[in-house]
Amino acid sequence: MRPVTEHDIRTSFVNCSKGEAKRLGLPKDLADQPWEDLDFLGWRDPGAPERAYLVAERDGRLVGISLRATTGGSRGFTSRSMCSLCLTTHPGGGVALMTARRTGEPGRQGNSVGQYLCTDLACSLYTRGRKQAAGDGVIVVEESLTPEEKAVRTRANLHSFLDKVTG
Numbered sequence: 001m002r003p004v005t006e007h008d009i010r011t012s013f014v015n016c017s018k019g020e021a022k023r024l025g026l027p028k029d030l031a032d033q034p035w036e037d038l039d040f041l042g043w044r045d046p047g048a049p050e051r052a053y054l055v056a057e058r059d060g061r062l063v064g065i066s067l068r069a070t071t072g073g074s075r076g077f078t079s080r081s082m083c084s085l086c087l088t089t090h091p092g093g094g095v096a097l098m099t100a101r102r103t104g105e106p107g108r109q110g111n112s113v114g115q116y117l118c119t120d121l122a123c124s125l126y127t128r129g130r131k132q133a134a135g136d137g138v139i140v141v142e143e144s145l146t147p148e149e150k151a152v153r154t155r156a157n158l159h160s161f162l163d164k165v166t167g
């Protein structure tokens with residue numbers, strides 16, 4: 001994706017208030033992101049660990065989504081989970097259920113969309129083999145897809161998630 005500025009990010013959010021978009025914590029190293037390897041910019045709020053955000057290009061414009069991570073729950077440390085965007089399998093804690101409030105009337109009625117995502121939102125880097133799942137019990141799934149084919153798949157999964165939030 002093309003590099004984006006703080007202003008681009010703060011004005012891109014579609015499912016939170018303008019006030020929240022103005023206050024939310026940005027990645028500390030925004031200027032140093034590996035933009036050409038990113039399908040979307042995703043990060044955890046440095047000041048609010050249960051919050052996460054992703055910003056993606058869609059039809060030439062930026063779409064920002066505010067997410068809430070569900071921590072704990074019934075999944076123990078021995079279980080593994082798969083990210084629904086990049087299909088990376090992580091041992092316990094590497095994947096979290098994140099919910100996004102839907103836009104428009106459904107959102108006002110309290111509807112949200114939940115999706116299992118890499119907790120660090122670094123799907124683009126896992127997709128390209130630039131980052132590996134870590135921890136006990138990691139399983140590396142050998143796939144015959146090239147990194148570029150995987151990136152296409154990650155973007156397709158991302159777009160269907162965005163459609164569910166904004167549709």
Ligand SMILES: [Zn+2]
Pocket residue numbers: 083084085086087088117118121122123126
């Ligand atoms: Zn992922």
